[in-house]
Each structure stands twice: as structure tokens, then as C-alpha cells.
Amino acid sequence: MINLSHELAANVITPRNRDSFKGTYGHVLIVGGNANLGGAVIMNAQAAVQSGAGLVTVATDLTNKTAIHARLPEVMVVDYQSDLTQTIKKADVVLVGSGLGEEIGVLNQVLAHIQPKQTLIIDGSALTMMAEQNLSLPNAKVVLTPHQMEWQRFGEVTIADQAREDANWEALINFKTEPILVLKSSATQVYLKDDMYQLTVGGPYQATGGMGDTLAGMVAGFAAQFQPLGPAVLAAVYCHSAIAEDLSKAAYVTLPSTIAAAIPAYMQRLAQESISKDPVDTKQEE
Ligand SMILES: NC(=O)C1=CN([C@@H]2O[C@H](COP(=O)(O)OP(=O)(O)OC[C@H]3O[C@@H](n4cnc5c(N)ncnc54)[C@H](OP(=O)(O)O)[C@@H]3O)[C@@H](O)[C@H]2O)[C@@H](O)CC1
Ligand SMILES: Nc1ncnc2c1ncn2[C@@H]1O[C@H](COP(=O)(O)OP(=O)(O)O)[C@@H](O)[C@H]1O
Numbered sequence: 189m190i191n192l193s194h195e196l197a198a199n200v201i202t203p204r205n206r207d208s209f210k211g212t213y214g215h216v217l218i219v220g221g222n223a224n225l226g227g228a229v230i231m232n233a234q235a236a237v238q239s240g241a242g243l244v245t246v247a248t249d250l251t252n253k254t255a256i257h258a259r260l261p262e263v264m265v266v267d268y269q270s271d272l273t274q275t276i277k278k279a280d281v282v283l284v285g286s287g288l289g290e291e292i293g294v295l296n297q298v299l300a301h302i303q304p305k306q307t308l309i310i311d312g313s314a315l316t317m318m319a320e321q322n323l324s325l326p327n328a329k330v331v332l333t334p335h336q337m338e339w340q341r342f343g344e345v346t347i348a349d350q351a352r353e354d355a356n357w358e359a360l361i362n363f364k365t366e367p368i369l370v371l372k373s374s375a376t377q378v379y380l381k382d383d384m385y386q387l388t389v390g391g392p393y394q395a396t397g398g399m400g401d402t403l404a405g406m407v408a409g410f411a412a413q414f415q416p417l418g419p420a421v422l423a424a425v426y427c428h429s430a431i432a433e434d435l436s437k438a439a440y441v442t443l444p445s446t447i448a449a450a451i452p453a454y455m456q457r458l459a460q461e462s463i464s465k466d467p468v469d470t471k472q473e474e
């Protein structure tokens with residue numbers, strides 16, 4: 189077991205190269221938000237944009253279009269019933285499931301068209317539908333972001349057994365494509381390659397609807413711009429709860445949108461730390 193530390197995140201978030209453009213920082217496609225759960229994709233997208241993804245597209249029920257545009261002018265919107273296949277092709281990272289409800293046709297399209305070189309983050313309703321329909325993981329770089337009940341459904345590990353690290357590893361071995369597992373709870377754990385990383389920041393001020401949608405959007409935004417994937421996921425999980433912990437000093441609850449708004453300043457702090465640690469830069473300043 190490894191503590192998911194500030195240092196791990198600071199090693200990922202370094203200053204940007206001057207010679208770069210939006211294409212450098214990846215294209216995130218968010219697929220979710222049925223007619224009743226559009227807020228979930230708004231929270232996904234807000235977190236992905238604030239994390240610094242170069243481009244963000246939301247494929248959703250079209251009734252959500254005006255609300256998304258009104259809240260997030262940075263984001264492009266397409267109809268998930270008609271425009272999904274060609275939109276998936278253009279993405280580096282696809283996040284599917286937040287607020288998707290029972291739209292199994294949409295989920296099947298994503299699973300059928302995702303490519304091995306793409307990152308696929310599977311959240312919320314997608315995990316529940318995959319469990320119900322007994323669907324397999326596709327050949328892609330997969331990140332699973334279940335809460336405890338979703339992991340009980342999809343990983344078939346009871347919530348009581350999830351306290352045992354070996355029970356979660358046993359479930360993961362059954363998946364052929366070695367997914368990264370972000371097992372969310374009041375003590376979130378990340379299972380990555382052969383190690384389990386324990387989150388030690390965050391708290392009950394985060395227990396509000398949309399908190400996981402925000403985390404999934406951050407994982408997508410970080411995965412789009414920081415390689416390799418494993419450390420990017422760890423950094424996103426750490427920053428999400430570290431920001432909440434910072435905000436909780438002056439706030440009883442830390443709302444998802446407030447966390448998302450605080451992401452760029454927090455990332456800048458980490459990037460500045462990496463400059464001050466760099467011996468070459470220190471020399472130049474002398
Ligand atoms: N604004 C929006 O659009 C929002 C849209 N959302 C979207 O809604 C979709 C459904 O997601 P969901 O998580 O709300 O429902 P579901 O999958 O049925 O799980 C709940 C069941 O699991 C149980 N449970 C046990 N342990 C748990 C744990 N640690 N954490 C959480 N639950 C735990 C829990 O127990 P109970 O509370 O009943 O004691 C209950 O029985 C999904 O796509 C999501 O993205 C939401 O993000 C909200 C904001
Ligand atoms: N008591 C708590 N302490 C720390 N983190 C919490 C606590 N309660 C919830 N969280 C975090 O909030 C998020 C909830 O995710 P999820 O249930 O998927 O939310 P939603 O689907 O409503 O967006 C997870 O990241 C979880 O770790």
C-alpha cells in the first residue's frame with residue numbers, strides 16, 4: 189500500500205511548454221446525461237475544462253444542449269443518438285456513463301467503437317448497465333471509477349469484502365485488459381498495475397451528488413494532457429480531494445462546481461513547486 193501523496197501529484201503537474209497549442213493537451217469526449225441527468229455531464233465537462241483539456245465535446249441527450257452552452261461556452265455539444273461514431277474517432281479520451289441512465293444503445297456504441305490507443309473512463313450508469321447486461325471491457329486503456337455499490341455490481345465484490353485489498357485484486361484479475369480501478373468511498377483507493385494507492389486527503393464535506401461526476405471529469409482532463417496514464421489518474425484523484433480539503437477550512441460543504449472552479453489555481457501551485465525543485469532553474473535564477 190502506498191499513500192497517494194502531494195509529491196506524486198506535483199511530479200505530474202509541471203509547467204506547460206511555450207511551444208504548444210490546444211491539440212497538445214488532448215481532446216476529451218464525454219458521453220452521458222440523459223434527459224433528466226444533464227447536470228452530471230455539466231459537472232464532468234466543467235471539471236475537464238478547468239483541468240486543462242485542450243478540447244472538450246459532450247455527446248448527450250440534445251435537451252441538455254442549451255444548458256451546457258449557457259454554463260460552459262468552451263464545450264462542443266453533439267447528439268449521442270446520431271453523432272457518436274464519428275465523434276469517438278476524434279477523441280483521445282472518452283468518459284462514458286455519468287448520468288447516462290439506461291441508454292444501453294449509446295453505451296454499446298462507445299464499447300464497439302473505442303480503439304486500443306484511446307483511454308476509456310467508465311463511470312456511473314455505464315458500470316451499472318455493464319453489470320446488468322454482463323458486458324465485457326473493450327480493448328482500450330480503461331479506467332473504472334465506481335463507488336462502492338457500483339463496484340459491488342460490476343466487480344462482484346460485496347461492499348463488506350471491498351475492505352480486503354486481496355478481494356479487489358481477485359476481481360481485477362478477471363478482466364483481461366488490466367483496467368485501473370478508482371474505488372471511491374470515504375477512503376478512496378486506486379488499484380494500478382501491482383500497487384494499491386490509498387487517498388489520505390478529503391472528507392465528509394464531499395458527500396454530495398455530483399462529486400464523482402467531477403472526479404471523472406478531472407480524470408479525463410488529466411489523462412488527456414499528462415502521460416503516462418497511471419500517474420495522471422493518481423494526480424487527478426489526489427487533487428480532487430486535496431482541493432476539497434483546502435476549501436473545507438472555510439466551507440461546511442464543498443460543492444462539485446466550487447471544486448471545479450478551484451482546479452486551475454491548485455494545479456498552478458503544484459506546477460510552481462516543480463519549478464522551485466528543479467536544480468537547473470534554480471541555477472538560472474542565481
Ligand atoms: N445532477 C445529476 O445529474 C446527477 C447525476 N448522477 C448520476 O446518476 C446516476 C446514478 O448514480 P447514483 O450513484 O446516484 O445511483 P446508484 O448507482 O443507484 O447508487 C446509489 C445506491 O448505491 C448505494 N451505495 C452504497 N455505497 C455507496 C457509496 N459509497 N456511494 C454511493 N452510493 C452508495 C446507495 O445506498 P443508499 O444511499 O440507498 O443508502 C444507493 O442504494 C449515475 O449515472 C450518476 O452519474 C449522480 O451523480 C447525482 C447527480
Ligand atoms: N465521507 C467522504 N469522505 C471523503 N470522500 C467522500 C465522502 N463521501 C463521498 N466522497 C467522495 O465523493 C465522490 C462520490 O462519488 P459518486 O458517489 O460517484 O458521486 P456522484 O455520482 O453523485 O457524482 C467520491 O469521489 C467519494 O470518494
Ligand SMILES: [Mg+2]
Binds near residue numbers: 335
Ligand atoms: Mg457517480
